[in-house]
Amino acid sequence: MKTALITGATAGIGQATARLLAANGWRVIGTGRRQERLDALAQELGADRFLGLAFDVTDEAVRNAAIDGLPEDWRAIDLLVNNAGLAKGLAPAQEADLDDWQVMVDTNITALLGLTRKLLPGLIERKGAMINIGSVAGSYVYPGGNVYAGSKAFVNHFTLAIRADLHGTGVRVTSIEPGMVETEFTTVRTGSQERSDEFYSGAHPMTGEDIAETIRWVSELPPHLNINRLELMPVTQDFAGFRVARD
Numbered sequence: 153m154k155t156a157l158i159t160g161a162t163a164g165i166g167q168a169t170a171r172l173l174a175a176n177g178w179r180v181i182g183t184g185r186r187q188e189r190l191d192a193l194a195q196e197l198g199a200d201r202f203l204g205l206a207f208d209v210t211d212e213a214v215r216n217a218a219i220d221g222l223p224e225d226w227r228a229i230d231l232l233v234n235n236a237g238l239a240k241g242l243a244p245a246q247e248a249d250l251d252d253w254q255v256m257v258d259t260n261i262t263a264l265l266g267l268t269r270k271l272l273p274g275l276i277e278r279k280g281a282m283i284n285i286g287s288v289a290g291s292y293v294y295p296g297g298n299v300y301a302g303s304k305a306f307v308n309h310f311t312l313a314i315r316a317d318l319h320g321t322g323v324r325v326t327s328i329e330p331g332m333v334e335t336e337f338t339t340v341r342t343g344s345q346e347r348s349d350e351f352y353s354g355a356h357p358m359t360g361e362d363i364a365e366t367i368r369w370v371s372e373l374p375p376h377l378n379i380n381r382l383e384l385m386p387v388t389q390d391f392a393g394f395r396v397a398r399d
Contacts, residue, residue, distance in 0.1 A: 153177060153178070153179055154177075154178055154179070154230040154231065155178065155179045155180070155181065155226060155228060155229050155230055155231070156173050156178050156179070156180050156181070156229070156230065156231040156232075156233060156371070157180075157181040157182075157183070157229050157231070157232050157233065157271070158170055158173075158180060158181070158182050158183070158233040158235055159183045159184075159209055159233065159234055159235050159236035159263075159267065160183070160184060160209070160235040160236030160237065161180075161182030161183055161184050161190070161193065161204075161235070162182070162184030162185070162186045162189035162190060162193075163184075163189070163335060163360075164333075164335030164360045165235055165285060165330075165333065165335060165360045165363045165364060165367075166182065166184070166233070166235040166236070166360075167182075167189075167193070167360065168359075168360035168361045168363070168364035169233060169235065169360075169363075169364040169367050169368070170182045170193060170197070170202065171193075171196075171197065171364070172361070172364045172365065172367075172368050173364075173367075173368060173371070174197045174198075174201040174202055176368060176372070178201075178231075179200070179201055179202075179203075179226070180197070180201065180202050180203070181202075181203045181204075181205060181222070181226060181229070182202060182203070182204050182205070183204075183205045183206075183207060183209060183218070183236070184204070184206065184236075185206065185207070185208050186206070187204070187206040190204025190205070190206055191204065203222075203223075203226055205218045205219075205222075209236045209259065209263040209267070210258045210259055210262065210263045212263075212266055215263070215266065215267065215270075216266075216270060219267075219270055219271070227274075228274065228278060229271055229274055229275065229278070229280065230275075230278055230280040230281070231280055231281050231282070231283070231371050232267070232268065232271050232275060232280070232281075232282045232283070233282075233283045233285070233367060234264045234267065234268065234282070234283070234284045234285060234307075235285045236259065236263065236264075237259060237260045237264075237285065237303075237304075237307075238255070238256060238259050238260070239256065239297075239300040240252035240253075240255055240256055240300075241296075242296035242297075243296055244295065244296055244298075245298045248298060248299070252299075253298075253299040256299050256300055256303050257299065257303060260300070260303035260304065260306075260307065261303050261306050261307070264284065264307065264310075265310075268282065268314070275323050276318070276321045276322075276323055279321070279322035279323060279375065280323060280324075281323065281324040281325070281326070281370075281371060282311075282314075282323065282324070282325050282326070283325075283326045283327075283328060283367055283370060283371065284307050284308075284310070284311045284325075284326070284327050284328070285307070285328055285330070285363075286304050286307040286308040286311065286327045286328065286329040286381075287300075287301075287304035287307075287308075287329055287330060287331075288329050288330065288331040288383055288385060289301040289304045289305075290303075290304035290305035290306075290307065290308040290309075290329060291305070291308065291329070291383070292391055292392060294392060304329075307327065308327050308329060308381065311325055311326065311327035311380075311381065312327065312380060312381065315378070315380065322375065324373075324375070324377075324378045324379075325378070325380075326370050326378070326379045326380065326381065326382065327380070327381040327382070328363065328366060328367060328370070328381075328382050328384070329381060329382065329383045329384070330358060330363050330384050330385075331358070331383075331384060331385035331386065331389045332352075332355065332357040332358060332385065332386055332388075332389045333357055333358045333359065333360065333362070333363060334352050334357040334358070334359060335359075335360045355386070355388050355389075356386055356387070356388050357386050357388075357389075358384065358385075358386050362384070363384070366382065366384060370382070
């Protein structure tokens with residue numbers, strides 16, 4: 153039985169992925185800040201299929217201690233899903249809160265790097281796989297996206313670069329880059345449930361389950377195949393046109 157570690161498993165894409173992989177025969181280590189949700193997942197999926205680790209992914213010391221403290225039979229990790237991420241604020245750069253920018257960098261970039269480096273030796277030993285959740289925002293910027301878009305561009309390109317570093321190891325590395333997905337993430341990003349409902353009304357966005365199914369497909373491909381990057385959007389979403397400011 154293979155083991156996956158999924159960050160941000162208490163909601164949205166991470167939670168849906170934990171459920172789907174467990175249903176397809178994986179053992180899942182799920183991380184997140186909300187212990188009660190991890191406990192609920194363990195009860196739902198079974199203690200033999202799900203192990204929750206409650207910590208803030210940006211806390212390096214606690215994160216490393218949690219990984220080092222895994223029970224012996226959960227330490228052989230075959231798949232790392234770097235899913236935890238956030239967007240804070242939608243303000244233009246000249247009005248943005250610098251603290252919001254730092255939180256996004258700490259979560260979307262620094263924490264991802266730390267966990268990746270921690271688990272790479274084991275992934276190489278087991279010829280495992282890593283899936284990083286990027287975003288179409290890393291390729292197609294939008295007003296107010298500034299640091300969020302920049303952090304996801306980093307994730308998208310870091311994935312390709314680390315794939316080059318791992319040449320010959322047998323480790324598969326994939327960047328999955330979703331567009332509009334309706335999850336709790338969107339409520340936080342837009343500031344309220346009311347704003348989220350208004351934003352997605354009639355848009356038929358993707359769901360966390362849609363992205364989870366994509367992660368499952370990528371993770372279960374034959375070991376000689378690698379999906380480098382995969383961009384997904386709902387049919388209703390398209391690329392923004394250029395804007396021109398006029399006198």
